[in-house]
Each structure stands twice: as C-alpha cells, then as structure tokens.
Amino acid sequence: MTGKLIATAVYLGCCFWLSWKAWKETGSNADYMLAGRQAGPFVMAMSYGATFISTSAIIGFGGAAAMFGFSVLWLTVLNIGVGVFIAMVFFGRRTRRMGLALDSHTFPELLGRRYDSRFIQGFSGSIIFLFIPVYAAAVLIGIARLAEVSLGVPYVAALLSVTAILALYVITGGIKAVMYTDAFQGTLMVLMMLMLVGYTYWMLGGVIPAHETLSDMAPLMPEKLRAGGMLGWTQGTVTGSPLWLVIYTTIVYGVGVGVLAQPQLAVRYMTVPSDRELHRAVLFGGVFILLMTGVAFTVGALSNAVFFQKFGKIAIQMGGGNVDKIIPAYVETMMPGWFSGFFLLAMMAAAMSTMSGQYHTGGTALGHDIITRTLGRKQQGLAANRIGVVITILASLVWAWVLPGSVIARATAFFFGLCAATFLPAYSLGLYWRGMTKTGAKVSMLGGFAASMFWLLFIHEKEAAAIGLCRWLTGKATLVADAVPGSALHLLQWVDPNVVALPLSFLLAAGVSTATRPVAREHLDLCYSRC
Amino acid sequence: MMLGLGSLEAALAFWLSIMAACGCVGWGIWNWNEKGSSDAGHLPRMDTGKAGGTENDR
Numbered sequence: 001m002t003g004k005l006i007a008t009a010v011y012l013g014c015c016f017w018l019s020w021k022a023w024k025e026t027g028s029n030a031d032y033m034l035a036g037r038q039a040g041p042f043v044m045a046m047s048y049g050a051t052f053i054s055t056s057a058i059i060g061f062g063g064a065a066a067m068f069g070f071s072v073l074w075l076t077v078l079n080i081g082v083g084v085f086i087a088m089v090f091f092g093r094r095t096r097r098m099g100l101a102l103d104s105h106t107f108p109e110l111l112g113r114r115y116d117s118r119f120i121q122g123f124s125g126s127i128i129f130l131f132i133p134v135y136a137a138a139v140l141i142g143i144a145r146l147a148e149v150s151l152g153v154p155y156v157a158a159l160l161s162v163t164a165i166l167a168l169y170v171i172t173g174g175i176k177a178v179m180y181t182d183a184f185q186g187t188l189m190v191l192m193m194l195m196l197v198g199y200t201y202w203m204l205g206g207v208i209p210a211h212e213t214l215s216d217m218a219p220l221m222p223e224k225l226r227a228g229g230m231l232g233w234t235q236g237t238v239t240g241s242p243l244w245l246v247i248y249t250t251i252v253y254g255v256g257v258g259v260l261a262q263p264q265l266a267v268r269y270m271t272v273p274s275d276r277e278l279h280r281a282v283l284f285g286g287v288f289i290l291l292m293t294g295v296a297f298t299v300g301a302l303s304n305a306v307f308f309q310k311f312g313k314i315a316i317q318m319g320g321g322n323v324d325k326i327i328p329a330y331v332e333t334m335m336p337g338w339f340s341g342f343f344l345l346a347m348m349a350a351a352m353s354t355m356s357g358q359y360h361t362g363g364t365a366l367g368h369d370i371i372t373r374t375l376g377r378k379q380q381g382l383a384a385n386r387i388g389v390v391i392t393i394l395a396s397l398v399w400a401w402v403l404p405g406s407v408i409a410r411a412t413a414f415f416f417g418l419c420a421a422t423f424l425p426a427y428s429l430g431l432y433w434r435g436m437t438k439t440g441a442k443v444s445m446l447g448g449f450a451a452s453m454f455w456l457l458f459i460h461e462k463e464a465a466a467i468g469l470c471r472w473l474t475g476k477a478t479l480v481a482d483a484v485p486g487s488a489l490h491l492l493q494w495v496d497p498n499v500v501a502l503p504l505s506f507l508l509a510a511g512v513s514t515a516t517r518p519v520a521r522e523h524l525d526l527c528y529s530r531c
Numbered sequence: 532m533m534l535g536l537g538s539l540e541a542a543l544a545f546w547l548s549i550m551a552a553c554g555c556v557g558w559g560i561w562n563w564n565e566k567g568s569s570d571a572g573h574l575p576r577m578d579t580g581k582a583g584g585t586e587n588d589r
Contacts (some may be wrong), residue, residue, distance in 0.1 A: 282562075
C-alpha cells in the first residue's frame with residue numbers, strides 16, 4: 001500500500017509540473033483553447049488517443065469484452081480504421097484548414113461559422129455542455145471504482161479527490177496543460193497495457209493456447225447470455241439475436257462511428273500547425289489505440305480463462321455481477337502486486353486525460369460558444385471559459401453520484417451516439433459539400449437529436465426502462481414491449497438509437513439542403529479557401 | 532490463421548485490428564514529411580471576423 005501511495009504521489013507531481021509549465025505558457029484565450037495552434041505530432045496524437053481512450057474504454061468496455069468475448073474487438077477495428085485513420089486524414093485535415101480559414105477555436109464555433117449561424121453554434125454548445133458531463137461521469141465512475149478496489153478508498157472519497165485534482169489543472173492551464181499531461185499519461189498507459197497483455201498470455205501459456213482454453217470454455221457461458229444469443233467467448237453470437245444487436249449496433253457501430261463527431265477530439269485537429277503533424281499522428285494513434293482497446297478487449301475476454309483456472313469462476317462472477325468491477329478485480333487478484341499500483345496510475349492517467357478534455361470542451365462550450373459568442377458577452381473571455389469548466393466539473397460529479405452500477409460502457413455509448421446523430425452529417429457534409437445549407441444543417445441537427453432522444457426514451461430498453469418516461473406516459477417499459485417475442489418489432493428494443501437517428505439525420509441534411517437557399521458564394525469561398 | 536479462436540467472426544476482428552494499426556504505421560511513414568499548405572505566419576487574430584454568424588438567426 002505504501003508503494004502505491006508513493007507512486008501515486010510521484011505521478012501527480014509530474015502532472016502538476018507539466019500543468020505549471022502549461023500555465024506559464026498560457027497567456028491568451030487562443031492558448032487556452034487551441035495551444036496557439038502549435039502542438040507537435042506526438043503530443044497531438046497522444047493527446048487525441050489518451051482523450052479518446054479512458055477508463056471507460058479499458059474498464060467499462062474491457063468488462064463488456066469479459067461478457068461478450070472477442071467479438072468486441074470489432075470496435076478496435078473501427079477505433080483504428082475510423083477513429084484514427086478516417087478521422088485524421090479525412091476529417092482532421094479539412095477541420096484544421098477550415099478552422100483556420102474561419103478563425104474557429106471550438107467545434108461549435110467551426111459549425112457555427114461554416115453555416116454562418118449563431119443558432120448552430122449556440123445549439124451545438126448547449127448539447128455539448130448539457131451532455132458531456134454524463135460521459136465524464138462514466139469515466140469518473142471507472143477510476144473511482146478502481147481506487148475503491150485497489151486502494152480501499154471509499155467510493156465517494158475517490159470521486160471527490162480525483163475531481164479536485166483535475167479541476168486544479170484544467171481550470172488554470174487550459175488545453176496546453178491538458179495536452180502536455182495527456183502525452184505523459186498516454187506514455188504511461190502504453191507501458192502498462194503492454195505488460196498487461198504480455199503477462200496474461202504468459203499465464204495462459206501463449207497466444208494460441210490462451211485462445212484455445214477460452215474456446216473450450218463455451219459450455220460455461222451463463223444461461224442468461226446464451227439465451228440472448230451468445231455462443232461462446234470466441235465463438236461469437238447468433239446473428240440477429242438481442243446480444244448480437246447490442247454488440248454490433250451499440251458497442252461497435254455506435255461508438256466506432258460516433259467518434260468522428262466528438263467535439264473534444266475534433267478540437268485537437270485545430271491545435272497543429274500543418275497537415276504533416278496529422279499524418280504523423282496517424283502513425284502514433286494507430287499503434288496507441290491497438291495497445292489500448294485491443295489489449296483491454298483481449299484481456300477482458302481472456303480474464304474468463306485466467307479466473308477459471310485460478311478460482312473456478314468466470315469473470316462476471318468474480319466481478320460480483322458488476323461488469324465495471326471485472327478489470328479492477330482481474331488486476332488486483334491475478335497480476336503481480338507491484339503491477340496493480342502502476343496499473344492504477346495508468347488508469348488514473350487514462351481517466352484524467354479523458355476527463356480533462358471533457359471538462360475543457362464542456363467549459364469552452366459554455367464559456368466561449370454560449371456566453372461569449374451566442375449571448376454576445378465578449379468581455380467575459382478567459383474568465384467565462386474557466387467558469388464553464390467549473391460548472392462542467394460540478395455537473396459531472398453530480399452525474400457520477402446518481403448513475404447506477406454497470407453503467408460505464410452504456411453512458412459512453414450514449415454520448416458517442418448522441419454526438420453522431422446530432423453533429424456528424426452537418427460536420428462531415430459541411431467539410432466536403434458546398435451545397436450543404438444552413439437550413440439543412442439546422443434541420444439535420446435538430447432531427448438527429450430528437451430522433452436519438454426519442455429512441456432512447458421510448459424504444460431502447462436499457463435507457464427507456466431506467467428513465468421511466470415511457471412507462472409513465474404509456475404504462476409500458478418501451479413502445480415495442482408488447483410486440484411478439486422474437487419479431488423484428490420486438491428486437492427493436494436492442495437496436496441502438498444511432499441505427500435509426502444517424503441515417504435519418506443524413507437524409508434530412510441532404511434532402512433539405514437540396515431544397516433550400518444555398519450559402520452565399522463569398523462565404524463558401526472563405527470556408528474552403530484553405531481546403 | 533484462426534489462432535485458436537472459435538469463429539471467423541473473432542479471428543477476423545483479431546487480425547484486422549493488427550492490420551489496421553500496421554496500415555496506420557505505413558501511412559504515417561509514407562506521408563512523414565507531407566506538410567500540405569503551410570499555415571505558419573497566417574494565423575488569424577482571435578477576435579476578428581464574424582462572431583459565429585452574422586445573420587439574425589438566433
């Protein structure tokens with residue numbers, strides 16, 4: 001325990017030193033929001049990756065992989081192919097260039113200026129400010145659960161102390177502090193994940209023996225999961241079954257595609273001085289994501305085999321029925337004692353790097369996009385951003401307090417899905433299609449958001465049943481609860497909102513844009529002047 | 532090729548994850564010095580231009 005505390009103190013000392021360095025270099029609002037647009041490729045890539053990957057990905061989705069097995073690795077394929085390659089090459093370059101041409105400092109500001117609309121900037125900022133705390137809360141829960149298991153710290157004390165540490169350096173140092181600490185934290189995460197996967201395969205006798213051991217355990221798959229369509233941890237799922245829908249529509253598609261419209265990631269494209277840094281970031285980012293989600297999902301699935309050999313129990317039993325406790329329990333019971341201390345630091349790093357980005361994005365959405373730009377209080381500037389960060393932090397803490405157990409992966413998927421349905425068509429078409437109009441963007445954003453929320457509140461069983469609005473209004477948990485079991489209508493309650501909301505949002509964007517007044521040619525020339 | 536995994540679904544995901552990362556490494560190396568149009572020295576001022584839209588569409 002003493003070793004863990006000393007290592008934690010050294011780690012926090014490094015973070016604060018980097019934050020102090022950033023604070024000294026942060027003199028203007030542009031520094032606070034975009035690091036003066038002079039970030040290097042390694043810092044940018046590690047910051048992007050470390051913000052993208054959090055305790056949510058490692059503990060939440062790692063726990064999901066312990067339930068659903070190797071199928072979850074499809075999310076890693078999308079994380080790298082879409083979240084790194086397509087994001088950097090097709091979105092990053094245009095975002096950086098258009099952001100520069102339009103002098104945009106935040107994601108909502110980019111959208112607002114592309115369509116010459118204060119409403120779009122204000123609406124985007126409001127959605128981000130209102131909902132990013134839910135995602136931040138999921139990350140906070142992950143690190144608090146790990147501290148609870150690993151250090152024996154009470155859950156609430158862990159929530160408060162992690163929040164206080166982060167608040168200090170995000171409020172003072174802005175995005176430079178966020179990115180410097182991200183790069184340091186990302187490096188630490190890489191080392192720990194390499195050790196985690198190496199040791200796990202070593203315990204099971206190598207790569208192929210490990211996979212074969214897990215394949216042979218298929219008969220041990222819990223009855224409830226089998227009834228949902230699971231065949232085994234390496235055997236996959238029955239196509240079209242409820243769990244197949246959960247894995248491929250919510251986890252793989254929802255999160256895998258949703259990453260493209262994540263405001264806290266998109267803003268990082270605008271921090272680099274040229275395209276070269278983005279190309280190089282593809283290299284660092286691809287490897288980084290493989291070592292993060294690829295390792296977490298592989299180890300999560302294999303934890304069943306390791307636990308069973310040692311304790312005669314599968315992972316979900318070791319986690320006491322809580323998916324979010326599986327990875328912490330695995331590290332604490334199966335890895336060497338010294339490792340759990342370092343892993344705790346790596347997870348603290350993962351959580352802090354993501355949360356700092358979330359707090360910064362939520363804060364600037366309120367301070368810059370809503371107060372300064374939409375409401376026209378220009379004199380507020382840096383102070384408004386810092387107040388925004390404080391409010392975002394407090395909102396995240398409240399959410400972390402009230403959200404139920406086993407929620408990390410779902411809360412993350414919720415935010416990714418909501419961002420995709422609301423922003424992705426207006427953002428992607430705005431980058432590439434001159435014919436995309438202001439009205440098309442507005443209708444797409446409002447329609448995508450409304451469709452996503454409707455599906456969450458009235459169709460998707462997990463959220464609809466938990467929130468209870470559908471039951472209160474109709475007396476049923478979901479609108480399709482009465483459908484014939486096994487019918488297509490009945491299966492809709494396991495289909496992610498994005499399967500419906502995102503295509504609808506794209507259709508609205510394209511359809512309305514072709515029928516409405518185009519954006520003025522001079523403005524379009526300005527938007528695409530550097531593209 | 533299956534590496535002891537029990538389905539093509541799992542084995543394909545395993546291999547594609549690794550291949551996707553290798554593809555990113557290849558892209559990064561191939562375009563290592565591809566700078567695009569340099570923007571250094573052309574940074575616009577923070578508070579110039581339109582403040583998130585000029586039309587009365589709030």
